[in-house]
Amino acid sequence: MTDALAVQEQNKDLKELVKREYKEGFVTEIESETFEPGLSEDVVRRISAKKNEPEFMLEYRLKAFRVWQKMKEPDWAHIDYPKIDFQDIAYYSEPKQKPKLDSLDEVDPKLLETYERLGIPLEEQKMLANVAVDAVFDSVSVRTTFRETLSEAGVIFMPISEAVQEHPELVKQYLSSVVPVQDNYYAALNSAVFSDGSFVYIPKGVRCPMELSTYFRINEMNTGQFERTLIIADEGSYVSYLEGCTAPQRDENQLHAAVVELVAHKDAEIKYSTVQNWYPGDENGKGGIYNFVTKRGICKGDHAKISWTQVETGSAITWKYPSVVLQGDNSVGEFYSVALTHNKQQADTGTKMIHMGKNTSSTIISKGISAGHGQNAYRGLVKIMKGADNARNFSQCDSLLMGDRCGAHTYPYVEVQNPSANLEHEATTSKISEDQLFYLMQRGLNEEAAVSMIVNGFCKEVFRELPMEFAVEAQKLLDISLEGAVG
Amino acid sequence: MLEIKNLHASVFDTPILKGINLSVNAGEVHAIMGPNGSGKSTLSNVIAGRDGYDITEGSIDYLGKDLSELEADERACEGIFLAFQYPVEIPGVSNMAMLKAAINSMRKYRGEDEISAGDFLKLIREKAALVEMKQEFLKRSVNEGFSGGEKKRNEILQMAMLEPKLALLDETDSGLDIDALKIVSDGVNALRAPDRAMVVVTHYQRLLDHIVPDYVHVLADGKIVKSGDKSLALELEEKGYNWIEGLQKAS
Numbered sequence: 227m228t229d230a231l232a233v234q235e236q237n238k239d240l241k242e243l244v245k246r247e248y249k250e251g252f253v254t255e256i257e258s259e260t261f262e263p264g265l266s267e268d269v270v271r272r273i274s275a276k277k278n279e280p281e282f283m284l285e286y287r288l289k290a291f292r293v294w295q296k297m298k299e300p301d302w303a304h305i306d307y308p309k310i311d312f313q314d315i316a317y318y319s320e321p322k323q324k325p326k327l328d329s330l331d332e333v334d335p336k337l338l339e340t341y342e343r344l345g346i347p348l349e350e351q352k353m354l355a356n357v358a359v360d361a362v363f364d365s366v367s368v369r370t371t372f373r374e375t376l377s378e379a380g381v382i383f384m385p386i387s388e389a390v391q392e393h394p395e396l397v398k399q400y401l402s403s404v405v406p407v408q409d410n411y412y413a414a415l416n417s418a419v420f421s422d423g424s425f426v427y428i429p430k431g432v433r434c435p436m437e438l439s440t441y442f443r444i445n446e447m448n449t450g451q452f453e454r455t456l457i458i459a460d461e462g463s464y465v466s467y468l469e470g471c472t473a474p475q476r477d478e479n480q481l482h483a484a485v486v487e488l489v490a491h492k493d494a495e496i497k498y499s500t501v502q503n504w505y506p507g508d509e510n511g512k513g514g515i516y517n518f519v520t521k522r523g524i525c526k527g528d529h530a531k532i533s534w535t536q537v538e539t540g541s542a543i544t545w546k547y548p549s550v551v552l553q554g555d556n557s558v559g560e561f562y563s564v565a566l567t568h569n570k571q572q573a574d575t576g577t578k579m580i581h582m583g584k585n586t587s588s589t590i591i592s593k594g595i596s597a598g599h600g601q602n603a604y605r606g607l608v609k610i611m612k613g614a615d616n617a618r619n620f621s622q623c624d625s626l627l628m629g630d631r632c633g634a635h636t637y638p639y640v641e642v643q644n645p646s647a648n649l650e651h652e653a654t655t656s657k658i659s660e661d662q663l664f665y666l667m668q669r670g671l672n673e674e675a676a677v678s679m680i681v682n683g684f685c686k687e688v689f690r691e692l693p694m695e696f697a698v699e700a701q702k703l704l705d706i707s708l709e710g711a712v713g
Numbered sequence: 714m715l716e717i718k719n720l721h722a723s724v725f726d727t728p729i730l731k732g733i734n735l736s737v738n739a740g741e742v743h744a745i746m747g748p749n750g751s752g753k754s755t756l757s758n759v760i761a762g763r764d765g766y767d768i769t770e771g772s773i774d775y776l777g778k779d780l781s782e783l784e785a786d787e788r789a790c791e792g793i794f795l796a797f798q799y800p801v802e803i804p805g806v807s808n809m810a811m812l813k814a815a816i817n818s819m820r821k822y823r824g825e826d827e828i829s830a831g832d833f834l835k836l837i838r839e840k841a842a843l844v845e846m847k848q849e850f851l852k853r854s855v856n857e858g859f860s861g862g863e864k865k866r867n868e869i870l871q872m873a874m875l876e877p878k879l880a881l882l883d884e885t886d887s888g889l890d891i892d893a894l895k896i897v898s899d900g901v902n903a904l905r906a907p908d909r910a911m912v913v914v915t916h917y918q919r920l921l922d923h924i925v926p927d928y929v930h931v932l933a934d935g936k937i938v939k940s941g942d943k944s945l946a947l948e949l950e951e952k953g954y955n956w957i958e959g960l961q962k963a964s
Contacts (some may be wrong), residue, residue, distance in 0.1 A: 568758045664763050668797075669787040669815035669871065670822070679814065683805030683854065 260319035265312055267291060277387050277421070280394055290407040290417030297411045303574040304603040304635055305543050307479075307516065315481055317419045317452070327353050341526075372436065381465075382427040386454050389425035400458055404487040404524050404551070412483040412518040412545075418450045420485070423453035428463040430496070439468040439692055456485040459494035461527065464495040468696055479542060492527025492554065497535070501700055504540035509598070511570030514542025521548035525557030525583075526681035533560040534577065535691045537700040542571060545578050547605065549578035552586035552614075556677050558584050559588040562688040566631070566693050566704065567600030576637075581603055581614040581647075590621040596632035603635040603679045610647040619649045625655040626684050678705050714739050714910050715760075715879060719771035722759045728769070729755040732937035737879070740907045744921055745914045746946060747932035748954040753914045754798060756932070757881040760912075761795040762788045772943030775879065789815075790822035796868040796885050807880065811855050812874050814838065819875065840873040844900040862893030869900040875901040880904070880911045886920035898923030918950035933957045 261269060270291045274284040300311070382393065390397050398686030418558040423438045440455065459465055482504060490496050498521075507514025517540075523532035536547035550632050561577035579588035594602040608619045625634030636653050658680050666676035682689070682701055689697045715737040722730040729752045732907055737743050747753050759766045759771060762785035773780040780788060803811065817827045828836075846867040855858060856864050872880055882901065887893055901924050905911070913924055921929070921943065929945040930937045938960050939945065948955070 247798055334862055526881075557857045557879065659801065660764060661799075662803055664785060665787040665797065665801045665803070666811070666815075668761055668789050668795050670818040671784055671810065672784075672818070675814065675818065676786075679806050679811065681802060686805035 244640070245321075245549065249369075257689070261316050262315045263314050263682055265315070265317055265419065267549050269317055272419060272483040273419055275473075277392055282392055282394070282398055286401065286407070287418050287424065290414050291419075293408045294414035294418055297408075297414055299411050303605070304637075305572045305574050306546060307543055307572075307706035310479075310481060310516065312418075313353065313413075318415055318421055320421075349469065358546060363534050375435065380429040380432055381434050382425065383438055384425055386423045386425040386456060388419070388622070389456075390552040393425070393427070397425070397456070399457055400487070401454075402487070404489060404522050405485050405520050408622075410520060413485050415456060416483050416485045416520070419454045420454040423455045423457075423484070424457075426457040426465060426467065428459045428465045428650045430460045432460075433461045433463065434465040437466050437468055439459045439470070441470050444493075451484070452482075453484045454486070457496060457498070458489045458532075459496050459561060461491045464497075465494045466499070467691060468499045468501075468503050470503070470699075479514055479516055480505075481516050481518070484520070486519070486521040488521075488532055490522030490523065490525050490527070490530035490532050490557075493529045495531040495532045495533075496523060498523070498548070499696055500534075500536040500538070501692075501696055501703065502536065502540050503542070503703060505542075506540050506571050507542040507569065508618045509569045511542065511599075512639070514571070515540065515545065517544045519546040521546065522551065522578075523549070523559075524551040525554050527557075528554040528583070529556045531558040531560075533558075533562075533616065535560075535562040535688065536564070537685075537688070537692070537696075537703065538563070538565040538573060538575060539572075539703050542660065543637075544571075544573040544575055547573045549580070550588065551580045551582065552588065552617075553582045554586075556582040556585045558586070558606065560691075561588075561590045561592070561606075564594045564595070564688045564700070564704075565593070565602055565603045565604075566597075567599040569627075570599050572601045574603040574605055576588055576610070577606045578607040579619060581608075581610045581619070582619040584613070584615045585617070586614055587618040588620075590619070590623075591687050592621075592623045593596040593682060593688055594623070594625045594634050595628070596625065596634050597628035598632060600632045601635070605636060605637040605639075607639040608639070608649060609641045610644050610649075612643045614644050614647070616646050616648070617644065621649075621651045621652070622652045623651075624684070624686075625653075626681070627655065628656045651712045714776060716774040717771070717911075718774070720756075720759070720773060722755060722766060722768050722902050724755055724758075725765045730805035731934055732760065732771070733932075733935070733937055735913060735930065735937065737910045739910055740877070740962065742905065742911045742924065742926045742930065744924075744926035744929045744943075745912060745928060745932055746949060746958065747919075752800060753916075753932055753934045754883055755770050757795055757883045757912070757914055760788075760879075760881060761785060761793060775895075786818070787822075789875075790819045792876055794872050794877030794880045795947065796865075796872055796880065796882045798884040798887060800856045800859075800864045800868055801811070802857045802859075808851045808853060809837065812871060813909045815871075815875060831928050835873065841872055842868050843873055843903055846870055847897050859886035862897075865889055865893065865897050866900070869897055869904075873900065873904055878909055880909065882911065882913045882915075884914060884916065886915055886917060894920070894923065896951060918946045921946045930964070931957055933961050 238564060270287050274287055277453055368669050373383065374679040379433055388542055404415065405413050407414050426436050426438060486498050488498060504515035504517055525532055532550045536548065538544050548561060552559050559579050563575065565573045565575050567573045576592060591605055593606045594604055604623045606621060610617045621638060623636050627634055638651055640649060658677060662680055666679060667673060679702055694699055717733055717735040720730050720733040745753055755766065759768065770780050813833055820827060841851060846866055856867060859867060885897060889897060913926060926943055929941055929943060929950060932937040940958060
């Protein structure tokens with residue numbers, strides 16, 4: 227009896243806790259040129275024409291479109307949503323006053339203001355030292371900072387639409403080399419209609435002199451965002467890349483279907499961090515972003531390393547499995563994830579580690595936090611191929627439940643074709659206990675601070691993988707998400 | 714300092730305390746003894762303000778304030794400290810980070826500035842020496858993987874850091890071997906001060922060989938059935954808790 231009462235009491239508190247304001251929910255009043263909703267071969271051709279693309283890109287898009295037309299929407303994930311009408315979405319939108327990228331003066335002041343409000347000043351002198359930013363607004367990249375400094379080091383960091391023009395050989399060589407167009411439904415769709423995104427090339431032996439960062443913003447209503455990111459780290463190079471995302475608060479659901487491809491050659495290392503804060507919808511589940519993303523990296527050469535770190539607090543639905551193909555011998559794959567779902571948010575996220583080379587190793591640390599009616603699923607595959615002698619994997623999946631109406635689910639899949647493999651899997655599910663709350667409050671912390679401390683402690687193994695500024699941002703984001711949790 | 718009058722309290726609607734009267738002055742150390750289920754731990758939880766521990770009758774006055782009107786964190790900020798019988802583990806939160814947040818929360822409550830990193834480090838090194846706690850324990854997650862003795866020492870370290878006016882020690886001796894008991898008691902004794910009161914809750918007399926109380930109260934079935942000086946604890950040890958049942962029937 228006492229337990230039931232304690233739970234009830236705690237639920238009341240937690241209901242308060244998960245109330246939050248979405249601070250990035252404003253709309254920028256800016257004139258845009260947006261395609262009418264609908265998807266056809268003609269729309270694909272128009273996007274390509276808009277971008278003034280070479281023939282190979284148009285062919286690539288058309289091939290992807292035809293593949294997509296034959297595919298079915300996947301339905302295996304632990305998520306539930308009304309059927310998406312793909313003819314009801316606009317596939318291209320750009321601010322009318324198209325900025326020339328050489329000078330900030332030519333960027334629409336309203337756009338600059340938008341990024342200021344989001345805490346991302348694009349003026350280089352005001353920027354955090356050592357972070358170069360590419361800002362993508364709806365379908366186009368509006369500003370890439372620090373390009374000169376980077377090009378001195380030989381680093382290419384530019385919108386992918388420009389890379390198509392300026393470095394077509396690289397794009398041709400690597401685009402869809404990791405995620406083939408027919409890989410999955412959303413990857414095919416993205417390949418057909420993607421409009422912009424970031425392109426990064428780090429030459430042999432270069433340690434990228436600053437953190438690279440892309441900031442994605444969906445503004446226009448009923449518009450999908452389909453960005454494409456391609457990062458290539460040549461032999462012996464290193465790059466750390468960050469992405470952040472927000473969107474205005476709208477009642478309609480919006481689609482975000484991105485593809486990110488990473489290629490790490492011999493001895494190269496790519497560290498990819500995400501703080502995803504797309505609009506999650508309101509407390510009744512109205513509105514919010516559908517985030518269907520394909521992220522995959524390949525450790526092509528020996529001793530290559532790819533590390534994914536993600537903090538997912540936004541989106542109505544998250545469907546995302548950043549993966550690593552460990553092709554080179556002694557290559558390393560890592561996946562660190564915090565996913566928070568509250569209200570009616572749903573997340574089905576995890577990773578795939580495909581071990582092909584000898585002595586390859588992978589680490590998976592997943593932390594799921596569910597509050598309100600939130601549903602949080604971890605789905606992960608560890609595959610050890612025949613030739614992957616002495617492969618090692620360590621997986622740890624922890625779930626934290628707040629209240630008794632949310633859910634946590636863990637779906638670990640393991641396929642081993644080589645007997646020398648060494649795999650470890652640990653999983654825990656816990657609740658924020660009354661005992662922990664009282665303990666911290668007895669030490670003088672108010673309930674909100676106590677909850678925040680417990681949750682941040684739970685996520686610590688992931689947060690410490692984030693670059694400093696992002697770790698701070700991620701902690702703040704969790705605090706905001708949990709604001710008012712206890713009364 | 715603490716004035717408890719005719720206190721009746723329930724734990725999730727089950728009556729546990731049935732009319733406690735207790736007066737504690739600054740500088741005094743009171744021991745509360747009693748058999749299992751007599752309400753010892755309930756008393757400290759009610760004073761500290763744990764959720765679900767409700768006062769149904771009577772009052773607790775602390776430094777002129779009615780405690781029932783303060784939340785647990787406010788009581789802590791007012792100087793009430795509870796050393797837990799079973800300190801919980803908080804994974805991923807370092808001892809240092811927790812203590813710094815606690816100190817700053819209390820300073821904020823008093824309208825003071827946050828403690829500087831330098832002052833904090835100096836303070837925690839000094840206090841850690843008091844309970845012979847190694848530096849590495851300060852960086853570890855709160856109580857995670859600590860032995861029973863280490864957890865109790867950690868409680869005393871926190872008490873030393875937070876410098877309470879009223880310290881409640883709930884079964885601090887449980888799960889301690891002789892050496893750990895000595896370290897913990899020495900730590901507690903070092904914290905005895907003219908402006909600080911302590912209420913030591915214990916099942917066994919042995920703790921009171923180390924922390925010598927000014928007063929001893931015997932609790933049975935939610936009431937204080939006998940009070941006296943430290944010799945009462947010895948008498949209780951000798952005669953056993955069955956003697957108390959006799960006292961209860963007599964009263």
